[in-house]
Amino acid sequence: xxxxxxxxxxxxxxxxxxxxxxxxxxxxxxxxxxxxxxxxxxxxxxxxxxxxxxxxxxxxxxxxxxxxxxxxxxxxxxxxxxxxxxxxxxxxxxxxxxxxxxxxxxxxxxxxxxxxxxxxxxxxxxxxxxxxxxxxxxxxxxxxxxxxxxxxxxxxxxxxxxxxxxxxxxxxxxxxxxxxxxxxxxxxxxxxxxxxxxxxxxxxxxxxxxxxxxxxxxxxxxxxxxxxxxxxxxxxxxxxxxxxxxxxxxxxxxxxxxxxxxxxxxxxxxxxxxxxxxxxxxxxxxxxxxxxxxxxxxxxxxxxxxxxxxxxxxxxxxxxxxxxxxxxxxxxxxxxxxxxxxxxxxxxxxxxxxxxxxxxxxxxxxxxxxxxxxxxxxxxxxxxxxxxxxxxxxxxxxxxxxxxxxxxxxxxxxxxxxxxxxxxxx
Numbered sequence: 001x002x003x004x005x006x007x008x009x010x011x012x013x014x015x016x017x018x019x020x021x022x023x024x025x026x027x028x029x030x031x032x033x034x035x036x037x038x039x040x041x042x043x044x045x046x047x048x049x050x051x052x053x054x055x056x057x058x059x060x061x062x063x064x065x066x067x068x069x070x071x072x073x074x075x076x077x078x079x080x081x082x083x084x085x086x087x088x089x090x091x092x093x094x095x096x097x098x099x100x101x102x103x104x105x106x107x108x109x110x111x112x113x114x115x116x117x118x119x120x121x122x123x124x125x126x127x128x129x130x131x132x133x134x135x136x137x138x139x140x141x142x143x144x145x146x147x148x149x150x151x152x153x154x155x156x157x158x159x160x161x162x163x164x165x166x167x168x169x170x171x172x173x174x175x176x177x178x179x180x181x182x183x184x185x186x187x188x189x190x191x192x193x194x195x196x197x198x199x200x201x202x203x204x205x206x207x208x209x210x211x212x213x214x215x216x217x218x219x220x221x222x223x224x225x226x227x228x229x230x231x232x233x234x235x236x237x238x239x240x241x242x243x244x245x246x247x248x249x250x251x252x253x254x255x256x257x258x259x260x261x262x263x264x265x266x267x268x269x270x271x272x273x274x275x276x277x278x279x280x281x282x283x284x285x286x287x288x289x290x291x292x293x294x295x296x297x298x299x300x301x302x303x304x305x306x307x308x309x310x311x312x313x314x315x316x317x318x319x320x321x322x323x324x325x326x327x328x329x330x331x332x333x334x335x336x337x338x339x340x341x342x343x344x345x346x347x348x349x350x351x352x353x354x355x356x357x358x359x360x361x362x363x364x365x366x367x368x369x370x371x372x373x374x375x376x377x378x379x380x381x382x383x384x385x386x387x388x389x390x391x392x393x394x395x396x397x398x399x400x401x402x403x404x405x406x407x408x409x410x411x412x413x414x415x416x417x418x419x420x421x422x423x424x425x426x
Contacts, residue, residue: 013069280331299425341423
C-alpha cells in the first residue's frame with residue numbers, strides 16, 4: 001500500500017442516523033420491531049448511545065478529531081409524535097444541536113428519513129399508503145422551515161432500496177412483508193416523495209433568501225457479478241438483481257425515468273432531481289440466483305460481507321454515467337469488532353477514490369461511533385469511536401486516530417500506513 005494525497009476539494013466527514021444513536025424514543029417502528037423479538041442480540045434502540053442527551057460530548061469529540069462535515073438525521077417520531085401534532089421542544093432541540101455544530105465549524109448534511117417511521121405512520125401503511133407523499137412533505141417542510149437557515153444540504157431518503165427490499169420483499173425488517181406488489185408500490189412512492197421533497201426544499205429555502213441548496217437521496221449501491229459468468233442463469237440473475245435493486249430506482253429518482261420495477265406516479269416526471277450523487281457503498285454481491293452471495297475465498301468483515309475496495313469507484317461511475325454530478329460518499333465503513341482492520345479498509349477505499357478521476361467531493365465514514373445496528377443490535381461495531389453501552393463512555397479507537405490524522409495531513413503518509421494499516425482481513 002502506497003502513500004497518497006487527497007484530490008483538491010475532497011473532504012472527510014462522518015455519518016450517523018437518529019434512531020441508531022439517540023436513544024430514549026419508544027414511538028417508532030424499529031423500537032416496536034425490536035420489542036417483537038427480531039433483534040439478534042435482543043437489544044433495542046431505546047439505549048443506543050444516548051446521543052439525544054450527550055450530543056455536546058459527541059460534538060466535542062468531532063471537534064477534537066478535526067471533523068468538519070457531519071451527516072446526521074432527525075427522528076420523525078419525536079418531531080411529529082401523533083399525526084399532525086408537532087413537538088416544538090423536539091424541533092428546538094434539533095435546532096440547538098445544529099446551531100452548535102455550525103458554530104463549531106462543522107457543516108451539516110441533514111437526512112430526513114433513515115429507515116424508521118413514527119408508530120402512527122407505520123400503522124397506516126407508511127409508504128405503501130398513497131397519502132405518504134403528502135405526509136412526508138408536511139414533515140419535511142416543518143424541518144426545513146425550522147432549520148433551513150442553518151442547513152443547506154439535505155438527504156431526502158436514505159437507501160429506499162434497502163428499506164423496501166428488506167421490509168416489503170425479504171420480510172426481515174418492519175413491516176415484515178414479502179410481496180413483489182408491495183415492493184413496487186413502496187419503491188415508487190419513495191421516489192415520488194424524493195422528487196416532491198426536492199422541489200419543496202428548494203422552494204422553501206428560496207423563500208428564506210437562500211440560494212445554495214443541495215438535495216439528493218442516499219443510494220445504497222453494490223457491485224453485482226455472476227458467480228459463473230459462463231452460466232446463463234447466473235448472468236440473467238445478476239442483471240435482474242442490479243436492475244431491480246438499484247438501476248431503475250437510480251434513474252427514477254435522479255431523472256424521473258420510469259421502468260420496471262418502478263410504477264408510474266404523477267410526481268415522477270422527467271427532470272433533474274439531484275444536485276449531487278449520494279453513494280452508500282459497502283460490498284459486492286456474487287449472484288447465482290435470487291439469494292445474495294459472496295465469491296469463494298474473498299476477504300470478508302465480521303458480518304461476512306465481502307471487502308471489495310474497487311467497487312466504490314465502480315458504483316460511482318455507474319451513477320456518473322446516468323448523469324454527471326458531484327459525488328458524495330455518504331456512507332462507507334465496515335463491521336470490525338476488534339478495530340484490527342478498519343484503518344486498512346478506509347485507506348484502501350480512499351485510495352481507489354483518489355485514483356478514480358471521478359468528481360468525488362466528500363467521504364462520510366459510517367459511522368462516527370458504534371451504534372444500534374438494526375437487526376444486529378449492539379453486537380456489530382462500525383464506529384471510529386467505541387461506545388461502552390453500559391456506561392456510555394466514549395473512546396476514540398485506533399481507526400479514529402488514523403481518521404483524524406488523514407484530516408490533518410490531507411492524505412495518507414507512509415508512516416501512517418505503517419502505524420495504522422497493518423491489520424489483516426478475516
